[in-house]
Amino acid sequence: MRLTILGGGGFRVPLVYGALLGDHAEGRVTRLVLHDVDAARLRAIARVLAEQAAGVPDAPEVTWTTDLDEALRGADFVFSAIRVGGLEGRADDERVALAEGVLGQETVGAGGIAYGLRTVPVAVDIARRVARLAPDAWVINFTNPAGLVTEAMAHHLGDRVIGICDSPVGLGRRIARVLGADPGEAWIDYVGLNHLGWVRGLRIAGRDELPRLLADPALLGSFEEGRLFGADWLRSLGAVPNEYLHYYYFNREAVDAYRRAERTRGAFLHDQQARFYAGTRDPEVSALTLWDRTRAEREATYMAENREAAGAGEREADDLSGGYEKVALALMRAIARDERATLILNVRNRGTLSPLDAEAVIEVPCLVDANGAHPVSVDPLPAHATGLVCAVKAVEREVLAAARSGSRARAVAAFALHPLVDSVTVARRLVDGYTAVHPGLGYLG
Ligand code: G6P
Ligand code: MN
Numbered sequence: 001m002r003l004t005i006l007g008g009g010g011f012r013v014p015l016v017y018g019a020l021l022g023d024h025a026e027g028r029v030t031r032l033v034l035h036d037v038d039a040a041r042l043r044a045i046a047r048v049l050a051e052q053a054a055g056v057p058d059a060p061e062v063t064w065t066t067d068l069d070e071a072l073r074g075a076d077f078v079f080s081a082i083r084v085g086g087l088e089g090r091a092d093d094e095r096v097a098l099a100e101g102v103l104g105q106e107t108v109g110a111g112g113i114a115y116g117l118r119t120v121p122v123a124v125d126i127a128r129r130v131a132r133l134a135p136d137a138w139v140i141n142f143t144n145p146a147g148l149v150t151e152a153m154a155h156h157l158g159d160r161v162i163g164i165c166d167s168p169v170g171l172g173r174r175i176a177r178v179l180g181a182d183p184g185e186a187w188i189d190y191v192g193l194n195h196l197g198w199v200r201g202l203r204i205a206g207r208d209e210l211p212r213l214l215a216d217p218a219l220l221g222s223f224e225e226g227r228l229f230g231a232d233w234l235r236s237l238g239a240v241p242n243e244y245l246h247y248y249y250f251n252r253e254a255v256d257a258y259r260r261a262e263r264t265r266g267a268f269l270h271d272q273q274a275r276f277y278a279g280t281r282d283p284e285v286s287a288l289t290l291w292d293r294t295r296a297e298r299e300a301t302y303m304a305e306n307r308e309a310a311g312a313g314e315r316e317a318d319d320l321s322g323g324y325e326k327v328a329l330a331l332m333r334a335i336a337r338d339e340r341a342t343l344i345l346n347v348r349n350r351g352t353l354s355p356l357d358a359e360a361v362i363e364v365p366c367l368v369d370a371n372g373a374h375p376v377s378v379d380p381l382p383a384h385a386t387g388l389v390c391a392v393k394a395v396e397r398e399v400l401a402a403a404r405s406g407s408r409a410r411a412v413a414a415f416a417l418h419p420l421v422d423s424v425t426v427a428r429r430l431v432d433g434y435t436a437v438h439p440g441l442g443y444l445g
Pocket of ligand 1: 144298303
């Protein structure tokens, strides 16, 4: 089994390799091909992987290349985990929005739209190449904004592209734990778009335990989302939102906290990772030790401003590692070995959420086997959630239309129609601001 990782010089690749090293079963990945546009980053990550593999007799063989077509040929699975414009681009996405007084964040609001506008053309090019060079491969998309990018790729790959995120499974795990249940035994009733979903129920042996959580202030105060959103608001919603909904429900506080912060998340990570990649050039240094130290620091500071703004305290130490790699591996296993699994994934709606059309990519529990991922039918969302999901999907469609046509008007519409951008004038200035800093947006005439 051959896996190709696009964005193979990326900082999270050792997490994926670590998961692969723990898989000794039949049908596992035996060959890993890393692709990146930056050879120096590939060299650094290859060093980390070599240290990880030391002493593991059946470690997957690793090769790397900067030639995309060569990387795709012969792949059984393709993980797409690219970051168009790098962390510098992310920092610009955040900064330009905050300068206009609106949320500057990697995937949500104006920052997410700018990131989407940059990324969609590149993702579409990849999808076209996969369709030509590896038509039987399954594409697992980690590239953010994951729902939007998966939808763009699905136009060329159909149901062969599946988007993943670690946040729904992490949320389900935290809720199960606080209820004293085994996360592996729980059915998590979660649905929405990527980074825009709600846990409406958590069934253990057929019984919904979420009402017990919502009724108990002590329990609500004892886990992260409980503190982040507050017991009263969770009770009003009757559901537990994905942590990214903090940017919607507490937008003003989030924007204030981000504007007060010394630097944006992207700028912090940019500096931190520059140090890591530079550090790996010293042959005396253990690249793995350096990577591990950097990873721990990154995880410990994840969404810290939000937690601080909400008085939510730190994320529990045992819940730090997101679990991307686990979702990815579980998905590959279910497909490659036809082992049925239920996973929350980004797939085409078909008829699951009736207010959205069949092509809209949504995030929903899916039954996975050798035939791919099939969304399970879920209860409809309440009106307030349907409203947000439809508004944000309409924005995503404007991004896709702008990327397809190169139309600046469509790009303005994407920003202007977003619930977290409060004026068409601001939307116009955002397009000006982003096209000025991002060479990748030159296509917007
Ligand atoms: C979670 C989300 C990802 C996102 C990441 C940002 O894992 O699911 O989609 O990219 O957080 O974390 P970072 O450490 O880069 O701020
Ligand atoms: Mn995510």
